Amino acid sequence: MMISRTKPAGAVSAAAAQASEKRQKKLPKLLDFVAQRDYMGAMTLLEFNRNAGKSDEESDLWLAYCAFHLGNYKKALEEYKTLRDRGSTNGDVHLGLACASFFLGMYKEASAASEKAPPSHLKNRLLFHIAHKFGDEKGLMSYHQQLQDVVEDQLSLASIHYLRSHYQEAIDIYKRILLDNREFLALNVYVALCYYKLDYYDVSQEVLAVYLAHFPDSVTATNLKACNHYKLYNGKAAEAELRSLRETASPSFEYASEIIRHNLVVFRGGEGALQVLPPLVDVLPEARLNLVIYHLRQDDIFEAYALIKDIEPSTPQEYILKGVVNAALGQEQNSKEHLKIAQQYFQLVGGSASECDTIPGRQCMASCFFLLKQFQDVLIYLGSIKNYFYNEDTFNFNLAQTKAAIGNFQEAEELFLMIQSEKIKNDLVYLSWLARCYIMNLKPRLAWELYLRMETSSESYSVLQMIANDCYKMGQFYYAAKAFDILERMDGNPEYWEGRKGACVGLFQLIVAGREPKESVREVLSLLRTAPNNPQVEYIVRVIKKWARENRLAL
Template identity: 70%
Template structure:
């Protein structure tokens, strides 16, 4: 192989080349500016390993771990700094911030009290007062907030946490107007719109930020959540795949977030494996675990996981109401139903929620539990266009319609339901059977019974058909139902019902409202009874048949 000798293989580097090499060496500022906190902490750890273990290096390492979301490691670093000689007093405030993110609110307050008085300390105490529900302290620290960006953003976040989303949006927009380079505020605004159920608007605002930072964990996750609300779980999951690709493996929070949201997007798949360890990491994890138990009809377990939680957000109040309502209805506990009604009324009657879809659903649920179905319909009618194909909504809507006597509309709504689980429920079958009977379709109600296996619920359905058909003068199916009831349970009341239905049907035959051939079936039904009155009734019917040349043999 021949080598070219036009240039020497090696030689002394020029000054310019040396400068270029120096420029290529990464600096801490470069990593931080690029939000590459993994690279920054690697460089800092290298420097610390090379005996540069001063306070400044330690504080930068803590800063990087904080921005990586590794709060436990960050806590360890800041705790070690407090033991160093000459540690700055503001380190206690930083330590308090980390403890706050770890949910160690009492410890955070204690650490913060040791720090120097500063705007950061006031903001942290402001947030802690909110966590402790201490309104007096909250207002005290609120007065110290100034018209500076950090304080105003802190105020906006408290508005957000209190579900005052429009107030938060107003602050974010004002700050953004004065500081257009603060692109991350678009994410906060988008998040507020998401909470207000304006998912399309949220997407538009979020797109502004994603154009500049397409790898943002928070922004991509919010986009996925918008897709979940606007489309379905599959569309949302597709967005989260992008998030899994771009997130740093050391960004633990992002990994937990992906796992959590995938459970939601996949309708609870792997919930019991994923959600329990995340209860203290992601606030929604407990809520979604409770929702999972509710969907599995494990109401007691749902209640056990939520009974000690004091609700602070509308979502928590709503879920608390749902759990208590479900437990109360399942076990016949009126105290729980009353608690549920109060929770629903609190949310539905609040100024921030009364005009939202969840707020109106809450008021509908409150009136449903109070059995004031005319009021239920006022609220459900106002939001029905949003839930046209939603089975649970139609289930409740149909019941309210039927309870107010609108049986034709109720029947149409019940028949829209697709869920096999709902369609197998006795309450659904009972209401649908009643609608059929009231709409003069008793044969369909009878067919509902014939499809059921023998059980206490099928027996109850039979009673409903027998009595409702009797009231509506549909004596043929009433007689058939009472006949089966009497054979299952020789109760004198069932014989009386059957006797009345058979005589009523006989009158309809005489009047020409029922075909004469039906008389043969009446006689067969009557012969199933050993009551002494049977022979007298049969004799009269046969005599009429003979006089009118009707064959009954």
């Protein structure tokens, strides 16, 4: 059966042709994608053309360019290598090869490739950064002198200042460029990042808002905003920023996925660290440092040390973390060598001009003096930053130990009791110091109850020894006698018997002086009766019984 037509075939063909022509006009071109920073779209178009046999050297160069700007440096490197191997004479090939190698951390290869590239400002800037990576100060100064007063060169200089932790110098350059180029909105992100590094998180947020008002979907800016929220508020507030980013971000910003996954681990307090961070250790410098922090929090000191031992620190954070790891290992192994290394690292940071007046700098000096057992100096530095850490358990723990070490047991006790962390409260150092504070503050019963709550172990034995000796020294003979009694039954050391005997005599003297209730004499006799046959003990017991009869005490 024939299907009837309402329009002639020719008319349909004309309409289809017109629609096809209209669609072709609407198809985006390569430069449209690039102008919109949609490098993924540009790469898709270029690869489609390549598969259709419409590729040439220029489109291959564009493909490498887009891959580079998408953060896919490995792909860019492969494209540039292919062009080089084909014998391309385009000077951009060797320079592109050098740039891709640099971003992959292949600095020797980057240097070798750049030597084959023709002279240019970009080449000089690249060699400037390579010299920084190699620690070549002479080369760094040489390339520095070749920089000109143009935006690209000045931005490169600012980045080197940033990498060398000269954040204020970088800010000065960025602000100077912004004065003449208000449309360079991205520089606000760089300025905000410098303020973040200087711990001025509020200022960083204000500067960042200028850029985000124009580009709210920026991954880099939103990620920095999340980091500011983490520092100013908490991990949940930071994660909320990244959650909105995942919902709205353009796929062209895939390059930031690794740092976002890394930051989420930090915001979540280390959750997923062992799954996310190890593959990023050689990609993001912060990943190694945060993995070290994770291991320290899990008390995996040897894992932390293995990760950081070969790092030559170049930033305050690296010096601090290496100092903390060495201090922890030194205390674990009772190693004076590691403790000395830790003390030196702390002193380097705390004594530096850039860090001496910062909170981390003062913490470092406090740690340095703590390891040197110069506790009066520790107190000066911790006291200067106390208002920033009022409810911080670790800070209060260190301050409490310092107060106790200089004999200020009343304030030390108050600080110890402010601590909420169960991990710290179960630590032997905490238990020992708190028991000592109770004893020195004339509260031996609380020290004794602290011991009774502990499970039988080498740690409880250590606390018991301290209670016995400190109570004896402070004239708190009742609890000294009880402690020495248990110690003797556990160990049988004759010294413990001597301590028990002396404490019993001391307690009896307090009873006679009216400083202890008379009824306590029964406790004295009970403790002495368990002693081995000893003429001295028999004499002491006779004296006590005689006094009891004279005072009409029923024994």
